[in-house]
Amino acid sequence: MTARRWAAALLLALSTLPLAQAGDTGLGPRAIWIWEGESYAMLEDDAAARTAIAFLKDKAIATAYVYADAYEGRNLIAAQPARYRTLIRRMHAAGLKVRALLGSGYLHTERYLLPGHRRAAQAMLQRVLDYNAAAAPDERFDGISLDIEPHILDAWSTRKMELLGDFLDMSDALMRQKNAVAPNLPMGPAIPFWYDGMSIEWKGKRKPMNEHVQDLYDTVALMDYRDHAAGADGIVSHARDELDYGAKTGKPVVIGVETMPNAIRKVSFHHLREGDMERELAETARAVGAAPSFGGFAIHHYGAYRRWLGID
Structure with a gap:
């Protein structure tokens, strides 16, 4: 093959890459939380x-955590699942992955961890499992993200x-409950970085809280x-223990960052510019990107990200 033909073949191969790869930043895949109001707007x-x-x-975001529970007196995943089927099909066609986001300030789902609210937590999850079981392959959630914070x-x-x-x-x-019907559907929670500093005995084993969670x-x-x-x-230091334990267990750790305003400036990028965040994420990726658990x-x-960028 001549050099010219080889170059043409390479360009053709690159042009047919999946969209998610075409937008790759080189800093690892990116995900985003999409909460109640914005998710329902996308559905309707x-x-x-x-x-x-x-x-x-x-913004080269590969995975969207789309809210999948009740909001303002409606529960679209149960009452109008066709709306989720349509949205997820469109997002998949665009090269995006979609995870069901469960947990809500509106519903005060932090209570779901209490024994008296366990049935509500299980019903919340079951609606997603039932939805996936009834949906076509290109309409199914690719995973489940929980946000229930003690x-x-x-x-x-x-x-x-x-x-x-x-x-x-x-x-x-x-x-x-999930593994009984969908063992290959990944599920995981959002956890604070300081769980690694809290040792707890559970089921006869004492270890840092993050390790118990990552085991489960x-x-x-x-x-x-x-x-x-x-x-x-900094971000790197706070992620080290979780990344190290994730490497031992073979489970990925996604590093979350904040764009909402916060009275404690160091908590969020809100007081900085987009270029500042990109610089810090690049530095983080250089430090931990080779870790097998870096997700x-x-x-x-x-919504906050768009407002921070001055789009809304």
């Missing part, structure tokens, strides 16, 4: 869905260990909310 408004898909592709509960200040134990009990029940789930999204990569209080980044969250 064709223009909102088109806008969101175009934005995600422009430290939001009022009792956290006085009952930390008990609530962490309840969270692990709930997690165990949910994973058993298929993956985790680490809420590594800092505005800088380096240093003892890329997740941005919190779609």
